[in-house]
Amino acid sequence: MRQLRRAAAERLREAGVASPERDADLLLAHVLNVPLGRLPLVDALAPEQEAAYDALVARRAAREPLQHLTGTAAFRHVELAVGPGVFVPRPETELLAGWAVEEASAVPGVPVVVDLCTGSGAIAAAVKDEVPHADVHAVELSPEAHAYARTNLADVDLRLGDAFAAFDDLAGTVDVVVCNPPYIPLEAWESVAVEARDHDPHLALFSGQDGLDAMRLLERRAAVLLRPGGVVGAEHADVQGESAPGVFAATGRWVEVSDHTDLAGRARFLTARLAR
Known part of the structure; x- marks a missing residue:
């Protein structure tokens, strides 16, 4: 043995x-x-x-992903169904989910949380698991990924569609917007790990020449969805520790624009608060 x-x-x-x-x-x-x-x-x-x-x-x-072979991926305190057609959640994204949990927990009453680009539903599932009284909403563009999210999410308003045009009905009422958008520059194709490049959906990986196309769309959508004083958090590539927060800082709509590192000290996600 x-x-x-x-x-x-x-x-x-x-x-x-x-x-x-x-x-x-x-x-x-x-x-x-x-x-x-x-x-x-x-x-x-x-x-x-x-x-x-x-x-x-x-x-x-x-180099087929381990999670495709077992059919599951652990994420914080939840177990997710994953497989071909959906982005496999990474351990570093648990930090962004933890931030969303903390922010939702700090909201008096019933916090409204929106997870854009939900993929497998990992962040939305973690928030609902750890803040069960939260009103959680999630959206995914890919029908294949949406099917996994439907399996993984209970008591969550899950929708199929464009994350950056979704939830008009929630405009101005959301407390926390969280998003793990695509952020890899197209020019970085060769540097992507084989498991991700060959098996994760490219819709979840690549975002224009500089990797920030989705971040720009997120900035505009979050400004529509959040209540004044609401917060947004978004993962980005480790080389985007200045450029990704810069997308938010440049518009003048946000205060407390900050970047956060992962456990290895690499720039990992940004947060910002919509000005009152």
């Missing part, structure tokens, strides 16, 4: 997978339908389990 795990990890390492040992163990736990902590208690695999494991390791070695 230990030799099987070691061989799988080595195969993934040679293929350039960033976390080969963990991925090998997660795939094995998935095949056996046991928690990671119980793997050392397993003595041997049945032939059909070994064949299934070998097939999954081969697909991961071909």
